[in-house]
Amino acid sequence: EVHLLDSGGGLVQPGGSLRLSCAASGFTFSGYAMNWVRQAPGKGLEWVSAISGSGERTYYADSVKGRFTVSRDNSKNTLFLQMKSLSADDTAVYYCAKDGVGQQRDFDYWGQGTLVTVSS
Amino acid sequence: DIQMTQSPSSVSASVGDRVTITCRASQDISSWLAWYQQKPGKAPRLLISPASNLQSGVPSRFSGSGSGTDFTLTIISLQPEDFATYYCQQASGFPVAFGGGTKVEIK
Numbered sequence A: 001e002v003h004l005l006d007s008g009g010g011l012v013q014p015g016g017s018l019r020l021s022c023a024a025s026g027f028t029f030s031g032y033a034m035n036w037v038r039q040a041p042g043k044g045l046e047w048v049s050a051i052s053g054s055g056e057r058t059y060y061a062d063s064v065k066g067r068f069t070v071s072r073d074n075s076k077n078t079l080f081l082q083m084k085s086l087s088a089d090d091t092a093v094y095y096c097a098k099d100g101v102g103q104q105r106d107f108d109y110w111g112q113g114t115l116v117t118v119s120s
Numbered sequence B: 001d002i003q004m005t006q007s008p009s010s011v012s013a014s015v016g017d018r019v020t021i022t023c024r025a026s027q028d029i030s031s032w033l034a035w036y037q038q039k040p041g042k043a044p045r046l047l048i049s050p051a052s053n054l055q056s057g058v059p060s061r062f063s064g065s066g067s068g069t070d071f072t073l074t075i076i077s078l079q080p081e082d083f084a085t086y087y088c089q090q091a092s093g094f095p096v097a098f099g100g101g102t103k104v105e106i107k
Helices: none
Strands: A003-007 A010-012 A020-026 A034-039 A045-051 A056-059 A068-073 A078-083 A092-099 A106-109 A114-117 B004-007 B008-015 B019-025 B033-038 B045-048 B062-069 B070-075 B084-088 B103-106
Touching: A003 A092, A010 A045, A020 A034, A034 A068, A034 A078, A034 A106, A045 A068, A045 A078, A045 A092, A056 A068, A078 A092, A078 B070, A106 B045, B004 B084, B008 B019, B019 B033, B019 B084, B019 B103, B033 B062, B045 B062, B070 B084
Parallel strands: A010 A114, B008 B103
Antiparallel strands: A003 A020, A020 A078, A034 A045, A034 A092, A045 A056, A068 A078, A092 A106, A092 A114, B004 B019, B019 B070, B033 B045, B033 B084, B062 B070, B084 B103
């Protein structure tokens, strides 16, 4: 059974940094691209970043480019999101999501989410 | 970048009703369209992808149609557990884009 466990969220001051983790199990982790998707309180879903199965290719939304870095450790089946220069606009629940099995770029499994609050 | 526009933003319906949600892409995305259901405090659940392919375990009262720029999610005979927010997502490539969501509320 596929399981994704998000962690690392918390309260951080504006301008601060935070590192999120997503522990994966139940599938061949290195065989799938992984993503981060966030949801601000009361708002819709926003894709943040993606990383290929090997980790060689990374992709970012314009809103986080240059501030966030996605990475993965395939030996530990873990996905990371390093966030810096955080602002109130980054306050959201962050979900890790696994790429689906087809050619399309959909997300078939999601973590439970971890809340990041940027506030002084 | 591809933009996704969903309508309506909310709909009030009763158990047993038929509900239709539309999603429009700003450019041709072929059939690369996914639909998700999200309940309060929970992660989204993939329902349909691509366009009309029902995911395993999803009830057959859900269906998707469309291609190119115009897509539809239909729920026939709405059940109590279907009251949730639904999102479309362009699945053709990066950057990924979601629609703004449609909240299906109890009338």
